[in-house]
Amino acid sequence: MPVRPPRPHQDCSRLAPEVLRAPHLWDHGRRREGPGGRIVRKLYAAPLGLAAAGAATFGYASLIERNWFRLRRFEVPILAPDSPPLKILHVSDAHLTPGRHRLIHWVRALDELEPDLVVNTGDSISHPDSIGPFLDALGPLLDRPGVFVYGSNDLYSPIFKNPMRYVWRTSQTDYKKRRREPDLPYRELGSALQAAGWLDLNNRIGRLKAGGLDVEFGGIDDSHINRDRYDKIAGPVDPQADVHLAIMHSPEPRNMDRFVADGYDLLLAGHTHGGQVCVPFYGALATNCGIDRPRVKGLHKHRGAYLHVSAGLGTSPMAPMRFCCPPEASLLTLVPRTP
Secondary structure, rough: OOOOOOOOOOOOOOHHHHHHOOOHHHOOOOOOOOOHHHHHHHHHHHHHHHHHHHHHHHHHHHHHHHHHEEEEEEEEEOOOOOOOOEEEEOOOOOEEEOHHHHHHHHHHHHHHHHHOEEEEEEOOOOOOHHHHHHHHHHHHHHHHOOEOOOOOOHHHHOOOOOOOHHOOOOHHHHHHOOOOOOOOOOOHHHHHHHHHHOOEOOOOEEEEEEEOOOEEEEOOOOHHOOOOHHHHHHOHHHOOOOEEEEEEEOOOHHHHHHHOOOOEEEEEOOHHHHHHHEOOOOOEEOOOOOHHHHOOOOOEEEEEEEEEEEOOOOOOOOOOOOEEEEEEEEEEEEEEEEO
């Protein structure tokens, strides 16, 4: 039974000693919380706080950063002395679905950069009805010289995968297991881009004039789904061309090594999404291909040549978020080599 405090006329000396030693029991009608209650309250508060932080992070990653497009600029010193600069707009991994109006409007505005050449390294669509919106996004860029290759999501519609699997293996395993026919209209996409004058570089070589320079290309289809056939384009580059560009979707070292051995000056790829979900002060958790984490995005060297990996414009519809890795396009300005 609870111990009542003494009445004013009551002799306190008759109270039990333990009562006299417990002044908190004299608090009229108020219940004091002991240490056990505080511990229980903290145990409940911790997961609630984590859940709130997780919800806030997801909201930021899916609603804000996913639509926080940025342009990255690089200078690449690979041209001969006295050559005019060549501006290349590199776009990749739009993963476009109907309704991505912000992405469409942002990409259309890139024409204001007046690039001499547009390079699209694949994964342009993720839905059967995406070709029209993707062409609308390119808009006036289609009137400029351009080249393209496919990525896996130009052929296969996305399916849900456990995101944690990317940490210890690539999604290439999933394509090997599915063994199904493409279900997205990639051929129609390619035909539309070619109708605009762009070069299809899927396991092909090509050549065009851009910015007053003679540009030679070598390209391969997506190695992530084993459609790359480098032997079809193997061989030394033409030394008469002003610059030699290698185009691929997934930056797999085995193909990168061969491009460099054949004399290509600049390798352009996408696929990695820059890691898509990165850890502050650590970076990408995975690359989803054979390239190392430090080169998951940006401009780097590879065996004497330059390599640019785009972090891409979009995400898979099954994982519509980015964290510490905003969507991007890149403007690479090729300039003369330093003496």
